[in-house]
Amino acid sequence: MGAPKQKWTPEEEAALKAGVLKHGTGKWRTILSDPQFSSVLKSRSNVDLKDKWRNISVTALWGSRKKAKLALRRNLPAPKQDDNNNTTPLSIVSLANGQERTNPTSPGGFGAGSPQTHASKKSITRIILEAITNLKETRGSDRTSIFLYIEENFKTPPNMKRNVAVRLKHLSSNGPLVKIKHRYRFSTNFTSVG
């Protein structure tokens, strides 16, 4: 007979998320070995963690599309082709709002309503973090949502998308953001985890 399915409990899922925030994605064995999580996740394997994280990410993809649609009151076509030539689907998780590197204005986040100022007046990094923060999507916002947020809240130059995309890539490779690979490639996600 096939394997009975062992459904994930909320506690396990929370432990997994905390583990990813602490150790990063792809560090499944490390998370499992961390005494902070090992008791909760004792019945899970590293592969289980990987699979569950993938599932969470996929769920986030659709949730974030829906949320972006409602929040920004805009019809979003499914992002079939990437806005840049990124090939790998991913999410980006903000590691911390208060880290020095990001140099945010206020440690606790951003104000809800940013004035419609020129994007060039703020650092692109700050704007991106504001978007991720204010979209309030615990499981990630895709690029389109972020672009739309910025378009809705700032006066943007025509090459805004490209600049933001480049900045996102930089922030996720050596900045305060963490890449999370997704199984499906029809969109790229950027998630802010509180």
Place this chain on the structure above:
Amino acid sequence: MGAPKQKWTPEEEAALKAGVLKHGTGKWRTILSDPQFSSVLKSRSNVDLKDKWRNISVTALWGSRKKAKLALRRNLPAPKQDDNNNTTPLSIVSLANGQERTNPTSPGGFGAGSPQTHASKKSITRIILEAITNLKETRGSDRTSIFLYIEENFKTPPNMKRNVAVRLKHLSSNGPLVKIKHRYRFSTNFTSVG
């Protein structure tokens, strides 16, 4: 609207049963890929096989999926008349038989192809153990599989199922079989580990 319902033909159902006997339950893709069955089951998917097998099994045990589910929820198993009481989904693992695989010549094993002898001529216990052994399911065979095996390989009296069910209960309570609980399962499983 959707795909028209494609009713299972007796030939397809026979092929599915034969496939389960040959490869075990949960091996839907394997059955589908077996040239012995692939032509008959050409228009079926592995999921179709799984669903059909579920219908067959659950009908045999409870009459319908709905009844099975209700029985599980109320923790009051209400199997059909010829079944004895089930409490929880379980597997039964044979503790007997030191040998690994089916070996027609070894004393404790059973031949792969038993002659179509009258079930009453062999002890029910031996027949059950033969079924469990030859079904080769590491995670257990359910009653339906065992019944089917016996029906396919022996001439059975009309009350075979009842006799086998009673015997299974006895063997699992104080015989060479061990019960193993499953987490989510309608049916009762009987597994032979080699």
Place this chain on the structure above:
DNA sequence: CGGTAGGGATAGGGTTCT
């Protein structure tokens, strides 16, 4: 051998059709 990424299969809940 141990670990991860990714494709793919299965199990079980749910839905549609007859």
Place this chain on the structure above:
DNA sequence: TAGAACCCTATCCCTACC
């Protein structure tokens, strides 16, 4: 209405590749 057929997808499995 019940039951058979079908859908959805979380979970699990298998393999390639370090």
